[in-house]
Amino acid sequence: MSGKEQRISPIILHIKNISKEYKGSDSITQPIFDGLDLKIKEGEFVTIIGKSGCGKSTLLNIVAGLDKSFSGEVIVEDKPVKSTSQDRIVIFQENALFPWLNVVQNIEFGLRQAGVRKERRRDLAMNYLNMVGLSDFGDANVHELSGGMKQRVSIARALSLDPKILLMDEPFAALDIHTRQSLCSELLRIHDETNKTILFVTHNIDEAVLLGDRVILLSHSVGKIKREFTVNIPRPRDLEDVAIRDIVSEVMDEIMESSYENKELSYATAISI
Amino acid sequence: MQLPFQSKQVQLRKNHRKIDFKDAASTAAFIVIFLGIWEVIFLLGIFPIVSLPSPLMVAQSLIDLISDGTLIYSTAVTLLRLFIGFSASIIIGVGVGLAMVKFRQFGKTMNSFAVGLQSFPSIAWVPFAILLIGLNDSGILFVVIMSSVFSIMISTYSGIRNIPPIYVRSAHNMGAKGISLFRHVMLPAATPSLIVGIRQGWSFAWHALVGAEMLITTLVGLGYILSVGREFSNMPQIIAAMIVIFTIGWIFDRLVFSKLDERVRDRWGLNQHTER
Numbered sequence: 234m235s236g237k238e239q240r241i242s243p244i245i246l247h248i249k250n251i252s253k254e255y256k257g258s259d260s261i262t263q264p265i266f267d268g269l270d271l272k273i274k275e276g277e278f279v280t281i282i283g284k285s286g287c288g289k290s291t292l293l294n295i296v297a298g299l300d301k302s303f304s305g306e307v308i309v310e311d312k313p314v315k316s317t318s319q320d321r322i323v324i325f326q327e328n329a330l331f332p333w334l335n336v337v338q339n340i341e342f343g344l345r346q347a348g349v350r351k352e353r354r355r356d357l358a359m360n361y362l363n364m365v366g367l368s369d370f371g372d373a374n375v376h377e378l379s380g381g382m383k384q385r386v387s388i389a390r391a392l393s394l395d396p397k398i399l400l401m402d403e404p405f406a407a408l409d410i411h412t413r414q415s416l417c418s419e420l421l422r423i424h425d426e427t428n429k430t431i432l433f434v435t436h437n438i439d440e441a442v443l444l445g446d447r448v449i450l451l452s453h454s455v456g457k458i459k460r461e462f463t464v465n466i467p468r469p470r471d472l473e474d475v476a477i478r479d480i481v482s483e484v485m486d487e488i489m490e491s492s493y494e495n496k497e498l499s500y501a502t503a504i505s506i
Numbered sequence: 507m508q509l510p511f512q513s514k515q516v517q518l519r520k521n522h523r524k525i526d527f528k529d530a531a532s533t534a535a536f537i538v539i540f541l542g543i544w545e546v547i548f549l550l551g552i553f554p555i556v557s558l559p560s561p562l563m564v565a566q567s568l569i570d571l572i573s574d575g576t577l578i579y580s581t582a583v584t585l586l587r588l589f590i591g592f593s594a595s596i597i598i599g600v601g602v603g604l605a606m607v608k609f610r611q612f613g614k615t616m617n618s619f620a621v622g623l624q625s626f627p628s629i630a631w632v633p634f635a636i637l638l639i640g641l642n643d644s645g646i647l648f649v650v651i652m653s654s655v656f657s658i659m660i661s662t663y664s665g666i667r668n669i670p671p672i673y674v675r676s677a678h679n680m681g682a683k684g685i686s687l688f689r690h691v692m693l694p695a696a697t698p699s700l701i702v703g704i705r706q707g708w709s710f711a712w713h714a715l716v717g718a719e720m721l722i723t724t725l726v727g728l729g730y731i732l733s734v735g736r737e738f739s740n741m742p743q744i745i746a747a748m749i750v751i752f753t754i755g756w757i758f759d760r761l762v763f764s765k766l767d768e769r770v771r772d773r774w775g776l777n778q779h780t781e782r
Contacts, residue, residue: 274580317679319681325676328672331695333774342682375541377775
């Protein structure tokens, strides 16, 4: 993202003073968020990292309107939102495509919910399938696709609804390294073409730094943002790049530090969060 | 990436056809051997001829029953009863099943009763049906419905409860609510389980129907042909009717339910472990 665009971009999403507690079965309550606050600009690509159980996915669900038991506000374009809407679409880690529909019907599903006319749906769906390079697979059944192809369809399904914000919940975590890399660069290309705002949750530090304009480190123990890193390096980025390596090790140090404070993580678990 | 996917598809279809032919041949061989053993036992004269007729005598009786119209009329009536009773079962079973999902406490309680009633012997409903409703078609339908409705109810209930939450979340996220969510997500997602329940319900309904037709005599139906055969010690007629009953059950299972099941399994990819 160039500096010019950042200057004029308005705030599209404000996660305002969110608090949430986890209530266990044995009436033990544990805070997940304690006054978390985050502002995201239009067109910005923000990655969120943190160890498992720190509430990364919960945060996405709150923004999506799928999780309603929290205090605070989610504000999209200056309006507080209370429920799900096609302007905030989640791409889940596990495959959330419907197995009873074929690939193109899966994409049409959301379009039908959006009230798009029948004749338009097929064209739109094929357009977006083309965008993710799967135009030959419209008639395939979901189980016939590889993991990477399924996630491409999920991305196409989300984009077809023209959401304001894409919420990605560890979308590439279950993929092998090569598929992951090619999907990452494809996602960057799509981000470039569509200029969508993306909130991307991951537990992979490299991925977070390679993709994000900003990397948000969540801390479980505090229930807040532990630290924020701005990655002011043009994309596509290279892991071998010194500037990138610096940021990655900075993030790593921060995680290590907090884990020593907590005395609960070994070095090994810290680097693999 | 593209090629292996397509060629695999083609291969799968070819395999299907080959297996079908092999199946048909082995079924035919099985029938021939069965008839052969039957004929041998008949020729050995182990049982008196009234107790065990030859396959030819049964075939003759079958032809007689067909040519005088009895069999066709009885089969039609029996199938009509099956169709009405089973349709009612599906409507009631799915309806109550949905109510069980909607009202959780009712669902829990009803489920435990339904599981018990599912294994309740269908013939045991007959005396109750006769005194409550009488010796008529409605009595038969009552027995059919009571025998099959609980399987369908349970499979609807568990099918919907066991839908992976990710499908519902994803649908919610795309704006699906209410009727649309039910019609386009819940119902198709529960289909594999529903098919199992409907298949089992069908089999229970069929058992119950023939039994009820024998005991609740309405002077027509395949079960009635059986009981007339018994009264007149007409073994060829009894066996002929048994063959027809078997064939109907077999045709329904093979041609309707297996195909339905197969189609859903293909689309969902539930056959992969056996086909690969």
